[in-house]
Amino acid sequence: MHLNGYNNTKTVLEWALNKFPDPEKLVIGGYSAGSLGAQLWSAKIAEMWHVEQKSVTYQVLADSYVDVFLEQKAAASSLLNFFGGCDVDLHFPELMQVECKAETATATALVDALIQEAPKSKWLFIHSNADQFYGNLSLILDSHALFTNVTRFNIDSDEHVWLKAPGYATTTSLGGALLGNVLSEWLGQPSTDPASPRNTTVQH
Structure with missing residues (x-):
């Protein structure tokens, strides 16, 4: 099986690594x-740039696609395995790769395993509580939020995708935080508006 998407992404990453081998x-x-793609590639990218060994600040931003599949009849890894995703090098832990091939791994378990592969990484999940396109995400995000490096920005809305909107910075979370401020703080930049509420997202 020739996986065009995987091979194209891998080629781009190899080019980027050659051009920018030592980022801070x-x-x-x-x-x-694309959010799910970033999550699935996260551990491989961390390994390529040696982010843990080089103490690179490494962050993963996931907007509106938490790892949700229709898993009532089969685990998400059955779909991933069907398309050859369990056989390519995404840097899954060995046990998780076995479960992926066996088609028993849920999407949540797969991403949880990838988060643990880069324990110093920082993750930000942006999602709408009523986004019907991918259903109720609270249980999945609760699982991810068990890790100390995961931040959630929960929005009372049914919108799907936030960062494309011109006024995304003024989007307010359930806790009263502004998305622009949360992003700035998460990225280590000055707040977009010092007078605005600070980051009150759920962070464990």
Whole structure:
């Protein structure tokens, strides 16, 4: 099986590694399906740049696609395995790769394992509580939030994808925080508006 998407992404990453081998900070992200792609590639990218060994600040931004699949009948890894995703090098832990091939690993378990592969990484999940496109995400985010490096920005809305909107910085979380401020703080930048509420997202 020739995986065009995987091979194209791998080629781009190899080019980027050659051009920028020693960054002080590395941020990857995406929205909707691209968000899931960033999550699935996160451990491999961390390994390519040796972020743990080189103490690179490494962050993963996931906008509106938490790892949700229709898992009532089969675990998400059955779909991943069908398309050859369990056989490519995404730097899954060995046990998780076995479960992926066995088609028993849930999407949540797969991403939890990837988060642990880069324990110093920082993650930010942006999502709408009523986004019907991917259903109720609270249980999944609760699982991810058990890790100390995960921040959640929960929005009372049914919108899908936030960072494309011109006024995304003024989006308010359930806790009263502004998305612009949360992003700035998460990225280590000055707040977009010092008078605005500070980051009150759920962070464990």
